Structure formats: C-alpha cells, structure tokens
Ligand SMILES: Nc1nc2c(ncn2[C@@H]2O[C@H](COP(=O)(O)OP(=O)(O)O)[C@@H](O)[C@H]2O)c(=O)[nH]1
C-alpha cells in the first residue's frame with residue numbers, strides 16, 4: 204500500500220469511527236441492543252438471523268434487521284418472513300457495511316420502539332472487521348463446513364468479536380468437523396470469548412443463544428421475560444433454573460457450588476442487574492478446588508473488561524439480599540443455602556471470600572487503599588518539610604577546591 208493510499212484509508216476509518224460513536228450514543232439512549240453479524244458468504248448468517256428474529260418476536264421482543272449485500276435483496280426478503288421490519292442495504296461492490304450506510308438506512312425508524320436491531324454484514328472475512336457500526340456486540344460466525352482454521356487465517360475478524368457462533372452443527376459429523384480444534388482456534392485468537400454451537404436447521408443451541416441475548420441486553424422487556432421464567436423465591440417449591448431451593452442434599456462440592464451460583468445469577472436478574480456470562484463464570488474461580496476447565500481464559504477476559512472492586516460490590520450486594528430475604532422468609536431456603544455453603548467450605552473458593560460478610564472484603568480493600576494513601580501523603584509531607592528545612596537552615600554545601608600552596 205502506498206503512503207497516500209494508507210493515509211486516505213486512515214482518514215476514511217477515522218470518519219467512520221466518529222459516526223459510529225454518534226450511532227452508539229443513539230442506540231444507547233434509545234435502549235436498543237445492536238448486533239453486527241460477520242462471516243464469510245454462505246456461513247448461515249441469514250438462516251441464523253431468520254430463526255433468531257422469529258423466536259425473539261414470538262416472546263414479544265421488538266426486533267428489526269438491516270442486511271448488507273453486494274447487489275440482491277434476497278436476504279431481506281427471507282428475513283422479512285419473520286414479520287420483523289427489515290431493510291436491505293446494497294453496497295454495489297463494497298465489501299463491507301460502514302456507519303454512514305447504517306445511518307442512512309435507519310432514517311424513518313424509531314429506535315425507541317426497538318429492543319434489538321440486528322445487522323447482517325456483507326459476507327466477507329476481512330473488510331467488515333475494520334468498520335465499527337456503533338454496535339454493542341459483534342458476532343463472528345463460522346460454519347462447520349468452512350474449516351477449523353478460519354479463525355487463525357482471519358484473526359482480525361475473530362479478535363474483534365464479542366461472541367462467536369459455530370453454525371450448521373447438524374452437518375458436523377458428515378463434514379468430519381473437529382470441534383475441539385475449532386474451539387481452541389477461536390479461543391487462541393480471542394481468549395474467553397463466548398462460543399455458541401448452533402443449527403438454524405434443527406434449532407440446536409438456539410435457546411442458549413437467545414438466553415444469552417436476553418441477559419446481555421438487560422432491557423426492561425428482557426428482565427420481565429426472564430423473571431417470568433424464574434419463579435419467585437417465596438413460592439413453595441420455588442426453583443432456580445431447575446434447581447429446587449429447599450430440601451436439597453449436596454453430595455459434591457461441584458453440586459453445592461453450582462447451586463449457589465444459580466441462585467446468585469437468578470437474584471441478579473430478579474433485581475434487574477443481570478450478570479454477564481463472564482461475571483457469572485468468575486464466581487467459579489478457585490485456586491485449588493473444583494472449577495471450570497477454562498478458568499484462566501475467563502479471568503483474562505474478565506480483567507480486560509471489568510473492574511474487580513465494582514464486581515465484588517455487585518456480587519456482595521446480591522449475596523446480602525439473598526441472605527436477608529432467606530432469613531426473613533422461608534427458613535428451609537435459608538437452611539439449604541447454609542448447607543451448600545458448608546459443603547463448599549471444604550475447599551478454598553473465591554465465592555466463599557465473596558460471602559465472608561459479603562462486601563467486607565471490598566471495605567477491607569478500600570481501607571487498605573486509604574491506609575496506603577495516608578502513608579504516601581505523610582511521606583510526601585515529610586519530604587517537603589525536609590527540603591524546606593535544608594533550604595532555610597542547612598545552607599548550601601560548598602565543595603571548596605583543595606588548598607594550594
Ligand atoms: N444444514 C444446514 N444448512 C444451513 C444452516 N444454516 C444455513 N444453511 C444453508 O447454508 C446456505 C447459506 O446460508 P445463508 O443463511 O444464506 O448464509 P449467509 O450467506 O451467511 O447469509 C443455505 O443453503 C442455507 O440453507 C444450518 O444450520 N444447517
């Protein structure tokens with residue numbers, strides 16, 4: 204690339220980023236979750252979206268889609284069958300969508316009236332990765348028919364994604380798809396990324412994907428929907444994601460830990476501040492005890508995007524809230540919680556630290572910080588005093604030349 208072309212390209216990208224930032228603000232103030240789907244042609248973006256739009260719509264979500272294509276409007280017609288508003292963007296030879304195209308095609312749409320806006324990008328594994336569309340989430344798709352090495356060959360596409368979807372898993376066996384290799388390759392490029400394995404044909408993996416969207420969106424509609432699926436704590440025989448909260452016996456530490464985390468996760472949704480997937484997985488941290496297999500990746504992803512103090516405060520608050528209402532309400536629930544904690548206490552777990560006085564740790568860390576701040580201030584004051592004293596009382600030290608005869 205000549206210098207001139209490189210400069211022109213940088214200018215175009217800068218202009219795009221500025222408009223994308225404006226769009227991001229618009230999406231955020233309208234409360235619409237925007238997703239940008241990227242992949243090579245034929246991966247199954249349209250098929251995956253058709254199913255996503257239809258299922259979200261059937262739950263009452265307000266969804267819409269913009270779909271990019273070089274020339275045809277075939278995809279828009281397919282997506283419109285879901286009943287959602289859809290607009291086609293023809294790029295006429297350009298290999299990606301950009302923020303200006305999105306801005307132009309949003310004209311006349313009330314973003315306030317939407318919960319989700321999906322953007323199907325032009326099928327290409329290179330160009331779309333450089334163009335921010337102001338989306339909240341970029342989703343990179345890879346089909347089992349494309350070869351497991353694609354993430355390694357097109358790292359920018361997977362590295363810039365927030366989630367990855369493996370499509371057409373109904374074809375995995377006949378294609379000799381090496382699942383472990385594909386997962387490892389994706390994670391090598393983007394450690395800690397959430398990966399979904401789906402089939403638009405059979406519907407496999409779609410529930411997990413939709414639940415993830417629901418939690419990530421965190422909109423009012425979403426919270427109500429999730430709450431409807433999670434029965435109230437005080438109903439007799441209440442369950443959290445299939446786990447009864449009373450009369451449980453915990454045979455293993457894993458069982459107790461999963462139970463407690465399910466409860467905290469459900470409480471987060473109940474109070475309208477759902478945990479992201481990485482926040483939920485962080486609750487599994489343990490140095491020596493039972494934990495998730497890819498904990499190192501989870502922690503790396505967590506530290507990239509989260510603030511530990513804020514996270515511990517959030518979880519501490521949830522634990523306090525659970526303990527307070529279990530104490531005040533159903534005694535059997537309080538007892539089940541206590542037993543799970545007791546079983547977990549056989550090993551060292553981060554979750555136990557979070558529970559110790561729930562929030563005490565955060566306060567302790569704060570007071571350590573204040574102590575250090577105090578030490579630094581006192582040291583600085585003493586240093587300043589020493590300089591002043593030496594200036595007024597010490598005089599300047601003169602290194603006289605050795606006497607000469
Ligand atoms: N067997 C199978 N075929 C699929 C699946 N998803 C998409 N396809 C097929 O793959 C081809 C490309 O799909 P399409 O959605 O147009 O891909 P796009 O170019 O990424 O939008 C079409 O023939 C689809 O019917 C799937 O989950 N299973």
Ligand SMILES: [Mg+2]
Pocket residue numbers: 248249250278323
């Ligand atoms: Mg398509």
